[in-house]
Amino acid sequence: MMKNSKSIPPYMEICLCHRCADVYYNDPNYWIEKTEYFQSVLEACSVCRQYRGLYYSIWKKPSNVRFDKSHR
Numbered sequence: 610m611m612k613n614s615k616s617i618p619p620y621m622e623i624c625l626c627h628r629c630a631d632v633y634y635n636d637p638n639y640w641i642e643k644t645e646y647f648q649s650v651l652e653a654c655s656v657c658r659q660y661r662g663l664y665y666s667i668w669k670k671p672s673n674v675r676f677d678k679s680h681r
Contacts, residue, residue, distance in 0.1 A: 620669045624652050626660035633667055640668040 622644060625633070633641040644664040651661035 621667050622664060623667065624655045624662050624664050626654035626657060626662035628660065629654055629656040630662065630665060633665070638670055640670055642666050 620639075630641065633639045642665065644666050648663050651663065654660050654662045
C-alpha cells in the first residue's frame with residue numbers, strides 16, 4: 610500500500626503505550642507500525658510516562674495520497 614513512502618526513513622521512532630499509539634492509529638495523517646514485532650521488554654511510554662509500551666515507527670503521510678483509515 611505505502612511501499613514508496615516506507616522506503617524513506619521513518620518520521621520518528623518512539624516508545625508508545627497502547628493509549629498513545631491509538632492517537633496515531635486514528636490520525637489519518639500518519640502511518641504507524643511496530644518496530645519490533647517480538648519485543649519482550651516493555652519500556653515507559655515516551656509521551657505519557659504512565660504506562661509501558663512498545664517501539665513504533667511513524668511516517669507522515671503525503672498530503673496528496675489518501676489511504677483507508679484502518680491500517681492496523
